[in-house]
Amino acid sequence: MSVLDAKIPQGPLKDKWTKHKNDINVVNPANKRLIDVIVVGTGLAGGAASASLAEMGYSVKAFCFQDSPRRAHSIAAQGGINAAKNYQNDGDSTYRLFYDTVKGGDYRAREANVYRLAEVSANIIDQCVAQGVPFAREYGGLLDNRSFGGVLVSRTFYAKGQTGQQLLLGAYSAMSRQIGKGKIKMYNRHEMLELVIVGGKARGIIARNLVTGEIERHSAHAVVLASGGYGNVFFLSTNAMGSNVTAAWKAHKKGAYFANPCFTQIHPTCIPRSGEYQSKLTLMSESLRNDGRIWVPKKKEDVMAIREGRLSPTDLREEDRDYYLERRYPAFGNLVPRDVASRAAKERCDAGYGVNDTGEAVYLDFGSAIMRYGKEKAMVDGITNPTEDVIRELGEQVVEAKYGNLFQMYEKITDDNPYKTPMKIYPAVHYTMGGIWVDYNLMTTIPGCYAAGEANFSDHGANRLGASALMQGLADGYFVLPYTIGDYLAGDIRTGAIPNDSPEFMEAEKQVRDQIEKLLKNNGSKSVDHFHRRLGKIMWDHVGMARNGEGLKQAIAEIRSLRDEFWKDVRVPGKANGLNPELEKAGRVADFLELGELMALDALHRSESCGGHFREESQTDEGEALRKDDEFAFVSAWEWTGDAGEAKLHKEELTFNDIELKQRSYK
Amino acid sequence: MNLTLKIYRQDGPNAKGRMETYQVADISEHMSFLEMLDVLNEQLVAKGEEPVAFDHDCREGICGMCSLYINGEAHGPDRGVTTCQLHMRKFKDGDTIYIEPWRSKAFPVVKDLVVDRSSFDRIMAAGGFVSVNTSGNTQDANAIPIPKTDADKAFDAATCIGCGACVATCKNASAMLFVSAKVSQLALLPQGKVERTHRVLNMVERMDKEGFGNCTNTGACEVECPKGISLENIARMNREYLKASLTADKD
Amino acid sequence: MALTGLFLITFITLHLAINLLTMVSKDAFNEASHFMATNPLIQVMQYVLAAGFLIHIVMGINLTLKNKSARPEKYAYNRPSANSGFSSRSMIITGMLVLVFLVLHLRDYFVELKFGDMNGFDNDYDLVVTLFGMWYYTLIYVLAFIALGIHLNHGFQSAFQSMGANHSRYTPLIKKLGAVYCVIIAAGFSAIAIFHFVNA
Structure with a gap:
């Protein structure tokens, strides 16, 4: 028996959550007022949790490092949010959403959690509509849906290419209402730098006021970490510049196990990088694959001609194009899951078919979609015998209505018009399925410390399907955590306010002050970004889309020496007592330098290919990922023992009772 | 391209502000405006000076964190974009660029180009x-x-x-x-x-x-x-x- | 601002209509002028009009002061012409010019016609014609009308927006109407002044 108890309720899968809600303890309304909860992060999970907890009556303290809760990076999610509503009458159901998610995650997620996620998904849509989230609608006034990768039904709700924004602003509105009522005390421009544990329980945090530089002690009866993912360990990713692992990592170092750190999602459709100065990568929503066809030229000479500018991609004949996803995966075509699409792009580019200067780009072509929609529109408008130009123009209008903001974004960045010439895309780090280990109640291995949203590891297994992250963040924040946290807090109704001047708080504060002082006094010769860039390169080269044992060992060695160098030679200008972005970055990169090693260690240990984790030693004869269920059907949860390289592995065995483990096939 | 930057600097919320002049060289036209400022800040860090503080986060035009009044216009000369999506191809070699914070009584300056919204x-x-x-x-x-x-x-x-x-x-x-x-x-x-x-x-x-x-x-x-x-x-x-x-x- | 503005717009339209009579017929103008000076309803409206002017002026100055205080620190480099029209940014200046003109105008006509001895003229028409005989007088008037035109160029359509009247179907029309209207007012009044100067 492992030390990890996932606390999955007994009984049939479909009754577990209902039964659990009936069985757990609740706190009476009068007592909720006396209980403080800290929520770190104000994205979908944190924002939704803060608002819901405050509505229930708890006293909430919410923290975000940005200048407003509305800036959390959930805002950048584009495509949509899944829900098993079956509005399109295509046979969708809770079970089918559950099945797709477990399968999409390559059978490395916990059945009970995923089923619960599918179950509450429908409530999320109801809740958001009630809040005034303006989802896309059809002319009849009912909600519209689209389909996403890895799925055969249309269950994705969306608001143009700004779904994350609209959902986040919904949660932010709900928060604002509670802030106005004084039920949420909001701490903007505050960064959590330490978790405080008193008597074995999480009882508060140390946060730095980023404007004044003050180090503040905040106490509470429970701490919720909703601080997002750690994709920025790769330096270049689609994450926001400020996205970081620090809150989660500090909790890890205080005893929260870190699960499946190597499960990183590389998103297939991002704008390729253009130079060394690049600071971040921009995603083009996966929804584009509904209408865009992905290809590279069949012949190397055409590739060269395109790279040298002698040939325009629009002039290349159909028979000279290799629509490699349609060729390799006829059943799902361009709508294969993200991991599959990303690896296929890398395979073509590695083979020398990349279509830009760096050889790291493939085409996403809307030409046929434009013509198809144009013909439909001409028919609807009653235009007989339209010319090709008219059809194209009408088609462009339809495509603009669907993806206008994405096309505009692409044009602003690249200076290319994607209506006229195919987009160039390449995979980039986008999401991290791994995160802090949590049980069914979303509690970490530290009592009273919870993790929600991308910060936890829970529901996506080894690969996340499109439009599932928004679903999970909101499910955790609105519908799971507010209930499950009561079970724990019910034991705290007589505790009274937690003092913030106990020795534990003082010690934690001292740790934070010491690190800041060390960084500022280091007086090295290189900037924080210098180290971050180098770390990113090691991670991308060896712990990226495809990994092998040798590379991972090398990565571990390189990260270790880079970490030593960082602490010897980093230069952090400015002072501690005021706004100092370089100091903020330095603290975050210091944590990434430890996390990176753990990711490589985890990847080294998992010598199978699954989902976002493609292990070169483990592939089929056709070059497809080969999963090893006999050896690796478990969650790797790592315990901090004082050094990133010495982390101790705990396994949570995954059992599948309601779903049959199969090798994934999208052919 | 080579550029002259006139940037508003203010050490803290109550400090007095001033315009400072900086030079940056070899700026690629494909860079975003904020990446150009990253280059300047790397220079300043290398010289042991304090980098210019500015707000930014998602760098894809959706979080609303970036600001900057560039050459007399909010988010600079391009239309329909935030500063993070503004690209240097909108400027010419030898240009002088004024960079100031949002100005409003309701948006007090926190530091340099950072304001409190x-x-x-x-x-x-x-x-x-x-x-x-x-x-x-x-x-x-x-x-x-x-x-x-x-x-x-x-x-x-x-x-x-x-x-x-x-x-x-x-x-x-x-x-x-x-x-x-x-x-x-x-x-x-x-x-x-x-x-x-x-x-x-x-x-x-x-x-x-x-x-x-x-x-x-x-x-x-x-x-x-x-x-x-x-x-x-x-x-x-x-x-x-x-x-x-x-x-x-x-x- | 919008309500008083629209009220003043109505007044100025009427004023122009009557003044245009000076170019048509002396008697018609004198008759209209006499009517305006004696009709009891108009007499009451005079006070309403005065109140309209006062409120418009006081509110305008107050608004400007408040708006100025919303930005205590100015930009070192600003390019407002990139995003807004001259007339919309200069409402207080054109407004003040019109106000100065108004004082002059009231002294010369309103006070004379109503309370004074009409500078010895025996009818309104002669007073008008004589005054416009002086080149500097005409020049001042024409400049004031241009200021008024610029003021109205923004003011007309802005009044509708302030009262919430913005509709994809009608707003373009209102904007066009405003543009035409301000030209008619400025050109109409100027034409009268120049007409009498030339004929004098």
Whole structure:
């Protein structure tokens, strides 16, 4: 028996959550007022949790490092949010959403959690509509849906290419209402730098006021970490510049196990990088694959001609194009899951078919979609015998209505018009399925410390399907955590306010002050970004889309020496007592330098290919990922023992009772 | 390209500010404006000077964190973009670029180019929401059909990113475009109509208290808004406000 | 501002209509002028009009002061012409010019016609014609009308927006109407002044 108890309720899968809600303890309304909860992060999970907890009556303290809760990076999610509503009458159901998610995650997620996620998904849509989230609608006034990768039904709700924004602003509105009522005390421009544990329980945090530089002690009866993912360990990713692992990592170092750190999602459709100065990568929503066809030229000479500018991609004949996803995966075509699409792009580019200067780009072509929609529109408008130009123009209008903001974004960045010439895309780090280990109640291995949203590891297994992250963040924040946290807090109704001047708080504060002082006094010769860039390169080269044992060992060695160098030679200008972005970055990169090693260690240990984790030693004869269920059907949860390289592995065995483990096939 | 930068520097909230001149060399036209500032900051760090503080986060034009008044315009010379999406191809070799923070009594400078926009949060807390609690049993999302045109208009208003460019660019430092976008979004949807009277009164009252100026319909905000929020929303808010002022019960 | 503005717009339209009579017929103008000076309803409206002017002026100044205070620190480099029209940004300046003109105008006509001895003229028409005989007088008037035109160029459509009248179907029309209207007012009044100067 492992030390990890996932606390999955007994009984049939479909009754577990209902039964659990009936069985757990609740706190009476009068007592909720006396209980403080800290929520770190104000994205979908944190924002939704803060608002819901405050509505229930708890006293909430919410923290975000940005200048407003509305800036959390959930805002950048584009495509949509899944829900098993079956509005399109295509046979969708809770079970089918559950099945797709477990399968999409390559059978490395916990059945009970995923089923619960599918179950509450429908409530999320109801809740958001009630809040005034303006989802896309059809002319009849009912909600519209689209389909996403890895799925055969249309269950994705969306608001143009700004779904994350609209959902986040919904949660932010709900928060604002509670802030106005004084039920949420909001701490903007505050960064959590330490978790405080008193008597074995999480009882508060140390946060730095980023404007004044003050180090503040905040106490509470429970701490919720909703601080997002750690994709920025790769330096270049689609994450926001400020996205970081620090809150989660500090909790890890205080005893929260870190699960499946190597499960990183590389998103297939991002704008390729253009130079060394690049600071971040921009995603083009996966929804584009509904209408865009992905290809590279069949012949190397055409590739060269395109790279040298002698040939325009629009002039290349159909028979000279290799629509490699349609060729390799006829059943799902361009709508294969993200991991599959990303690896296929890398395979073509590695083979020398990349279509830009760096050889790291493939085409996403809307030409046929434009013509198809144009013909439909001409028919609807009653235009007989339209010319090709008219059809194209009408088609462009339809495509603009669907993806206008994405096309505009692409044009602003690249200076290319994607209506006229195919987009160039390449995979980039986008999401991290791994995160802090949590049980069914979303509690970490530290009592009273919870993790929600991308910060936890829970529901996506080894690969996340499109439009599932928004679903999970909101499910955790609105519908799971507010209930499950009561079970724990019910034991705290007589505790009274937690003092913030106990020795534990003082010690934690001292740790934070010491690190800041060390960084500022280091007086090295290189900037924080210098180290971050180098770390990113090691991670991308060896712990990226495809990994092998040798590379991972090398990565571990390189990260270790880079970490030593960082602490010897980093230069952090400015002072501690005021706004100092370089100091903020330095603290975050210091944590990434430890996390990176753990990711490589985890990847080294998992010598199978699954989902976002493609292990070169483990592939089929056709070059497809080969999963090893006999050896690796478990969650790797790592315990901090004082050094990133010495982390101790705990396994949570995954059992599948309601779903049959199969090798994934999208052919 | 090589550029001369005139940048506003201010050490802290109460310090006195000044314009400083910097040179940057070998800037690629494919860089974003903020990447160009990254280059400057790397230079400054290497020289042991303090880098220029500026707000930014997502760098894809959606979080609303980046600001900057560039050559006399909010988010710079390009249209429909935030500063993070502005690319250096909009400038020429040898250009001098002025970079200043948003200027408004309601947006005090925190440091250098960073301003405090929490007044927007306070306006939101005064009424920018639908009073509905989280529960597993609100009515079905399709129970109330909403005309597509209303839903689309509400969406267009809801795309506001709260960056504050409207305030920065308005000669009166008015926040009407920001406030009206939220008022409009919720006034257009049946879910928001229930509270429309109090919402508009409370949000406008808060807006005035924060020290923003009044709208004189110059239309500058609409032109500079990176998300193209329309002046129609301001008119709609004016209607809502007029109606609410005349019909609201006396408390 | 919008309500008083629209009220003043109505007044100025009427004023122009009557003044145009000076170019048509002396008697018609004198008759209209006499009517305006004696009709009891108009007499009451005079006070309403005065109040309209006062409120418009006081509110305008107040608004400007408040708006100025919303931005205590100015930009070192600003390019407002990139995003807004001149007339919309200069309302207080054109407004003040019109106000100065108004004082002059009231002294010369309103006071004379109503309370004074009409500078010895025995009818309104002669007073008008004589005054416009002086080149500097005409020049001042024409300049004032241009200021008024610029003021109205923004003011007309802005009033509708402030009262919430913005509609994809009608707003473009209102804007066009405003543009035409301000030209008619400025050109109409100027034409009268120049007409009498030339004929003098």
